[in-house]
Amino acid sequence: MRILHTSDWHIGRTFHGVDLLADQRRALEALATVVREQSVDVVVVPGDIYDRAVPNADAVRLCNKAFEAIRDAGAVIVATSGNHDSPARLGAGSAFSAAGGLHLFTTVDAVDRPVVLTDEHGDVAFYGIPYLEPDATRTELGVPGARSHAAVLQAAMGRIAADLATRDSSVRSVVLAHAFVIGGEGTGSERSISVGGVETVPASLFGGIDYVALGHLHSPQTIDDHIRYSGSPLPYSFGERSHRKAAWLVDIDGSGGRVVTRVDLPVVRGLSVLEGTLEDLCTEDRFDFATEHYVSAVLTDAVRPVDAMRRLQERFPHAVHLEWKRPAGVDSGSYREKVQGRSDREVLDSFLADVRSAPSSSEVELLDRAVENVTGQQDSTSASPVEHEWVRSA
Structure with a gap:
């Protein structure tokens, strides 16, 4: 049996405020193409199909089209809910959709009731x-004292092992799970699933x-x-800019042996972190690759x-x-060290220079009046705009 393993579609996600639906459509179309070209029998999607518990209408339509395209390409779909999904919403109509080849696992009571497919x-x-x-889930799983992901996942795997024990020894098994398994490496774009600081589970839970x-x-x-x-089909953080997104093509033979092949997915749009002055970024040819x-x-x-953002775009x-990196050589000591021995006006001038630019002559006068109103006395640095500029440059 040939299986395509993909996950973490996160349909409906935005990237720094930018709608990604068009990019996600292209990535999911690529998965359907792999199904067709590689004659895949089953596509497994272990969670985070949507990015939100309540996806918007456009996200739902895209998800449905993706499922339809995969089915039309010839594969049955087996999917679970992840920590971003709403189990109730994703699983609505699951009994009906199973008749059409879309099997959704979203409830605890179904973990030991597998979909059995035949080759x-x-x-x-x-x-x-x-x-x-x-x-x-701990009470429903029969482990009311459980506080960690490992404990509840162990209980779920116990149910699966018990069901497998009732079946013929020739039956091969595939488990879909949404968890942080020890040995895995996060990218920074995953939402934490820690509970009491314990989010990881040991790989030994999946023995057999x-x-x-x-x-x-x-x-x-x-x-x-x-x-x-398998990872996500698109990068969802700049920390993933060097990753080549992929899916796993898994061939399981009659004895349960595996041949696993990586299938690289197309790069829909590259990610780049660029550093330099605004003028350099906007004019130099060496940045052409990132346009x-x-x-x-x-x-x-x-x-x-x-x-700056308008000019960059x-x-x-x-x-x-966009971020501004403090130029080399500028003092980056503690706030206490920076303000020690400085007047109120000097502190204000320095703050404005750091977050925007040095104050103009008219702004200097406004700052003088503000300091005088608060302190009841004229700041010694306000003698004249010329002297003010000398103090700041010094």
């Missing part, structure tokens, strides 16, 4: 473990399973030969530029993030 070698049982919030399809972490990675994360990328710019101008239409 020329016999049966393969697909078990879906939705994201398990310990406080919400032929293939474990994991969701939650956003980069493709291998925990063990039979335990893998169509999502751009995070780090400005190194001596003074924070005004209206004239060259980089998809610039989404």
Whole structure:
């Protein structure tokens, strides 16, 4: 049986405020193309199908079209809810959708009731473990004292092991789980699932399973030969800009043996972090490669530029993030050290220079009056605009 493992679609997510639905549509269309070209039998999606518990109408329409495209390409779909999904909403109509080849696992009581699919070698049982919030699921799982993800996931795997024990020994098994397994590496764009500081679970919980399809972490990675994360089909943080997104193509033979092949997904839009002065970023040829990328710019101008994002977006239409890096050589000591021995006006001048630019002559007068109103006396640095400029430059 040929399985395509993908996860963490996060349909409806934004990237620094930018709508990603068009990018997500292209990524999901690429998955349907892989299904068709590689003659995939089953697509497994272990959680975070949506980015929000209550997705908007456009996100729901895109998800439905993605499921339809995968089914039309020839694969059955097995999916679970993740920590971003609403189990109740995602699972609505699941009994009906199963008749059309879309099997959704969103409830605790279904973890030991697999979808059983058949190939020329016999049966393969697909078990879906939705994201398990310990406080919400421990009683239903029969472990009322559980406080960690490991404890509730162990209880769920115990149920799966008990069900497998009742089946013929020739039945092969696949488990979908949404969890942070020890040995995995986060990218920074995942939402924390820690409870009391304990969010990780040991890989040993999945012993005896032929293939474990994991969701939650956003980069493709291998925990063990039979335990893998596919990662998300798109990068969702600049920390993922060097990642090549992928899915796993898993061939399971009649004895449960696996041949796993990485399938790289197309880069929909690149991500770049660029550093330099605003003028350099907007004019130098060496930044041409990033004109169509999502751009995070780090400005190194001596003074924070005004209206920098507008100017950046004239060259980089998809610039989404901007920060100013304090120039080298500027004192970065503690606040107490910076203000010690300085007058109120000098502190105000320094603050304005740091966050914007040095105050103009008219602003100097306003600051003088403000200080005088608060302190009841004229600041010694306000003798004249000329003297003021000398104090600031000194």
